[in-house]
Amino acid sequence: MKRLFALRLPPPPLVARLLGVGTVAVLVALWWLVTRGATPETRIVSPVILPAPGEVARSFGALWTERGLAASIAATLQRVLIGFGLATIVGVPLGIAAGAWRVLDAAAAPVALFGRNVPVAALIPLTILWFGIEETQKVMFIFIACVPFVYSDAVRAVTSLPDRYVETAQTLGASPMQIVWKVLVALALPDIYKSLRGLYGMAFGYIMLAELINAEHGLGYLLSTSQRRGMSEHIILILLVIAAMAYLIDRFLGWLQRGLFPHREDTE
DSSP states (O other): OTTTTOTTOOOOHHHHHHHHHHHHHHHHHHHHHHHOSSSGGGSSSOTTTSOOHHHHHHTHHHHHHTSOHHHHHHHHHHHHHHHHHHHHHHHHHHHHHHHHSHHHHHHHHHHHHHHHHSOGGGHHHHHHHHHTTSHHHHHHHHHHHHHHHHHHHHHHHHHTSOHHHHHHHHHTTOOHHHHIIIIIHHHHHHHHHHHHHHHHHHHHHHHHHHTTSSOSSSHHHHHHHHHHHTOHHHHHHHHHHHHHHHHHHHHHHHHHHHHHOTTOSOOO
16 A cells, blocks of 8 residues: 555556546446436436436437437548648658757747647637638648647657767768668657657647538537537537547557557557
8 A cells, every 4th residue: 555655656557447447437426426316306417517327328329320420530530630640741850850950940949839839729710711611721720730749849859869879870980861860760759659649639639629610520510519409418428439539549559659669668
């Protein structure tokens, strides 16, 4: 027990999983407790505000068949994959170059700082002005919102490498390009991948904003229409679907990370 509550010491993996499952179980039990009752008057919380777990579960059929949940999931994933993929294709090479040649980082620093700190909601009217209200706007919104973070994290991954690796390669006669590709990129790639894994979750959250504008499908669109129709059970169910998707995607990316970089210990 003393080891379990030691400062900064992580619990054993099995204990950590049990604690997580226990927390979820307690939350579900509290949810059931405050929403139990045959009529709204007998409940602690009104079903308009918080429907019971059983009511949420029973609404899944209508959400799937009548409101096109599968099509919305596919539309959201497609937009995030394309937009974040573009941000990765652009941001990672630029970040590696800026980390290797710091003069490039100094030149791009003001733009990257502005991009990281601009309110993401402010990009909605800008991308509508530039790209209209169709699919291109949603993809480019994700791209513009994410590329400053992808770039900055790639720069940080390269610049945080100890100088001794570069000095050793220079001693062995490596050219600048050889040092970049065979030393800096090789050593920084695990940290870049780990950063992209976290930023993908951020992009998955950003797309909900873009899907409020002229979308026929998408999880953000379903949330918006559920709110307008007062379908609180569908709102909760969609949020649970989003959480489950985010967890499964993160586990998949973590599995890839362990396969790509087995020498790294911080793959979780």
